[in-house]
Amino acid sequence: MLYLKKYFTEGLIQFTILLSLIGVRVDVDTYLSNQLPPLREIILGPSSAYTQTQFHNLRNTLDGYGIHPKSVDLDQFFTTRRLLNEVRQLDRLSVPSTELNTWLVHRDSETVVSAGSQSNPGITLDNGASLEDINNIEATPAMRGGGGAPESTYDLNAADSSLGAVAPEGNQEQSSRGGNDDLTKEDIDLIDILWRQDIDLGAGREVFSYSNRQKDTEEEKPNTQHSKDVSEEQESWRNGINLQGSQLVDGETGESIPEQVVLGSQTSLSLQECLRLLEATFPFGEEAEFPVPVSNQEVSAPNEEVPSTSQGLPLAPQLPAAEPQLDLEQQWQDIMAIMELQAMEVNNTSVQIVSNTGSARNRTAEPNPDVSLHQASLPSCSQDFPQIFGPQLESVSVAPRTSLLRLSSSNSTNINSTFGATNLTGVFLSPVNSSSNNITATPNLPDPFTTLLEESMLDEISLLDLAMEEGFSQAQASQLEDELDSDSGLSLDSSHSPASPSSSETSCSSAASSSSTSANFSEEGAVGYSTDSEVAAAETEEGAVGGYQPEYSKLCRMSFQDLSQFHGLPQLNSINHNHTYNVPLSSAFSEHPDLPLSAGKKSSRDKKLQPSQDLLDKHASRDERRARAMKIPFSNDKIINLPVEEFNELLAKHHLSEAQLALIRDIRRRGKNKMAAQNCRKRKLETIINLEQGVQNLRRDKARLLKEKMEFIRSIRQLKQKMQSLCQEVFSQLRDEEGRPYPPSEYCLQYGTDGSVLITPRGGTAAQQGRKPEKKQKDKKK
DNA sequence: TATAGCTGTCATTTT
DNA sequence: GTAAAATGACAGCTA
Numbered sequence: 001m002l003y004l005k006k007y008f009t010e011g012l013i014q015f016t017i018l019l020s021l022i023g024v025r026v027d028v029d030t031y032l033s034n035q036l037p038p039l040r041e042i043i044l045g046p047s048s049a050y051t052q053t054q055f056h057n058l059r060n061t062l063d064g065y066g067i068h069p070k071s072v073d074l075d076q077f078f079t080t081r082r083l084l085n086e087v088r089q090l091d092r093l094s095v096p097s098t099e100l101n102t103w104l105v106h107r108d109s110e111t112v113v114s115a116g117s118q119s120n121p122g123i124t125l126d127n128g129a130s131l132e133d134i135n136n137i138e139a140t141p142a143m144r145g146g147g148g149a150p151e152s153t154y155d156l157n158a159a160d161s162s163l164g165a166v167a168p169e170g171n172q173e174q175s176s177r178g179g180n181d182d183l184t185k186e187d188i189d190l191i192d193i194l195w196r197q198d199i200d201l202g203a204g205r206e207v208f209s210y211s212n213r214q215k216d217t218e219e220e221k222p223n224t225q226h227s228k229d230v231s232e233e234q235e236s237w238r239n240g241i242n243l244q245g246s247q248l249v250d251g252e253t254g255e256s257i258p259e260q261v262v263l264g265s266q267t268s269l270s271l272q273e274c275l276r277l278l279e280a281t282f283p284f285g286e287e288a289e290f291p292v293p294v295s296n297q298e299v300s301a302p303n304e305e306v307p308s309t310s311q312g313l314p315l316a317p318q319l320p321a322a323e324p325q326l327d328l329e330q331q332w333q334d335i336m337a338i339m340e341l342q343a344m345e346v347n348n349t350s351v352q353i354v355s356n357t358g359s360a361r362n363r364t365a366e367p368n369p370d371v372s373l374h375q376a377s378l379p380s381c382s383q384d385f386p387q388i389f390g391p392q393l394e395s396v397s398v399a400p401r402t403s404l405l406r407l408s409s410s411n412s413t414n415i416n417s418t419f420g421a422t423n424l425t426g427v428f429l430s431p432v433n434s435s436s437n438n439i440t441a442t443p444n445l446p447d448p449f450t451t452l453l454e455e456s457m458l459d460e461i462s463l464l465d466l467a468m469e470e471g472f473s474q475a476q477a478s479q480l481e482d483e484l485d486s487d488s489g490l491s492l493d494s495s496h497s498p499a500s501p502s503s504s505e506t507s508c509s510s511a512a513s514s515s516s517t518s519a520n521f522s523e524e525g526a527v528g529y530s531t532d533s534e535v536a537a538a539e540t541e542e543g544a545v546g547g548y549q550p551e552y553s554k555l556c557r558m559s560f561q562d563l564s565q566f567h568g569l570p571q572l573n574s575i576n577h578n579h580t581y582n583v584p585l586s587s588a589f590s591e592h593p594d595l596p597l598s599a600g601k602k603s604s605r606d607k608k609l610q611p612s613q614d615l616l617d618k619h620a621s622r623d624e625r626r627a628r629a630m631k632i633p634f635s636n637d638k639i640i641n642l643p644v645e646e647f648n649e650l651l652a653k654h655h656l657s658e659a660q661l662a663l664i665r666d667i668r669r670r671g672k673n674k675m676a677a678q679n680c681r682k683r684k685l686e687t688i689i690n691l692e693q694g695v696q697n698l699r700r701d702k703a704r705l706l707k708e709k710m711e712f713i714r715s716i717r718q719l720k721q722k723m724q725s726l727c728q729e730v731f732s733q734l735r736d737e738e739g740r741p742y743p744p745s746e747y748c749l750q751y752g753t754d755g756s757v758l759i760t761p762r763g764g765t766a767a768q769q770g771r772k773p774e775k776k777q778k779d780k781k782k
Numbered sequence: 783t784a785t786a787g788c789t790g791t792c793a794t795t796t797t
Numbered sequence: 798g799t800a801a802a803a804t805g806a807c808a809g810c811t812a
Contacts, residue, residue, distance in 0.1 A: 679803080680802090
């Protein structure tokens, strides 16, 4: 828990500081609504962010340039990595341990001892203690209750009470505030000092309605120091950053921060010590009053509607996984990148993912799913967003978030295996679950974002399923494409000349001898009637009869376009036809009838010569038979494939009748058209295959984009959680002059462009008034 | 026998 | 304008 508290607080601080440094007034409402429309879309607008088009737009917008279609993968990949790294760096900023340790020394003397953390009497926070060491230490009960047990990792009661003095029930107020009720005069003075700083910044003193100011003289001291020159102020900004971080970390870990120490139950420190602490903590003066850069009025509107805010810190339970989460997140990012690359290579990975997604989906329905890392990545923008500043909504969101986290486990199973025994579920969800358990009024509200996200994931899963079902890897597709390209269309090999089919047909037809064939000729009436004797004579003349076998018909039809190329396409497996595209086999012996055939075939022919001839005639093309019947002196191969000039010369050489010439021209026309049809069909097939591959590529791209989208959403959600946690911490530690907490439902933090953080009433105009803090309704006590 | 797929062919369009 | 190529449509054949 301490982990996560520190993690989120630091991240939130760093994030806000970063925004401030770049000159962005951290009005989160404005920021989310105006500054980064894409982020806003992701956070606020599932309707827009979850449309594929919008996501592309998001990506393009983030890139700042249009994506060329041909460079989508690389461009997108690098862009995504860059953006993710940038986002990661936001929470990579570390608070210098020295600063923190220095502060912890103070705390050690104050809180650990005086606050009565009896549970850990032996714990000492020396300078050598690291953050994690501190985090491992159970916090003082006064601040956070028992931090050990997961169920009570965060003392929600205490948290609620500390923050939730505004709760209408107000039952917890007494118990929570504990020592805060014991505000001493010094405490009030210190508050006065703090507010005095705001006054110096321009806030009217009348704004502060508290009455017990009695030590104005002591106020001058910090004011004098804080009213240094501007350059020093800028320098103090850095110190402020560090000290803020240290301070907040301290507060997050449960140890008291200066205000808390002084204003709360601390009586062991003198006012001088408190002032010294303040100086050390807020060296930059007025801006340091509320170092937590959180502000939101719009989001907190629900708080006003529901005054009975749950002031607990539901996010805090997630803190124990902070450090591990960072590492695991990094690993996850790396693995995601690897998976992306793998997905671009082979579908095996996708298949594995699919199988895993199935199990993950099953696990989603389990009451205690073994949630993996990716599950934790699923955010609920529509719900998380109000969570940031709507404390009462946190309780509402906890359970949905848990369910959300389970949703995105699609790709995580193998990741879990990668991480070995690391139970990411426990890392992410256990605290959340514990938190949700503590929060009673936590209905599982339907989350539209969850629904959309689930749909997206299911869509992705379905896509992966489809990819798996297709069993068509990209490598195979590429290979196939290459092969098809090399063999496609008109670029026919000379050895496989288009003349071949004709020659084969010619040779085949040379064996044809049957009256039926002659009758067939007569039926067509193309070239007149031919008797059997004529056909036989023609066969003898052409000499193409020899060696023909019935099997040859099939051999002739064996296309050099090896369909084995399509074995990778299951949808084509059923196609076992032998397309006689440009088969050259027959030309060899059609032009050279003396060529011997295989012995087996020869014996077969000797055995059944007449039936062979019938079959030969049967398989011979009509044009071949007609040519033989018409005693065409050259093969159909020549007729079809000779160039026009040579073809005309060939015709000129021979004295041919008109019938013969007509037949020859018809043979040429039909033969060319036949090849053209074959090529056309082949092109069609190629086109279909290419389209299928394109669809597959698009599916992969979509799956990859969905993964990237998940990463973005997760990053945003983490940042929101950090901000939320930090905001809660701030409000839990803020006290008015009377020691009463500021109800987050009534106040919000306003972050100025100069880095100042002000607390302003919700709905007030303090945001437009700059740094002048307004403290209204401080007396309101619920 | 019905059906799907392949193949050849024709008519037409495109190059 | 012609030849070649491409393509849609149709019919025949085969499994």
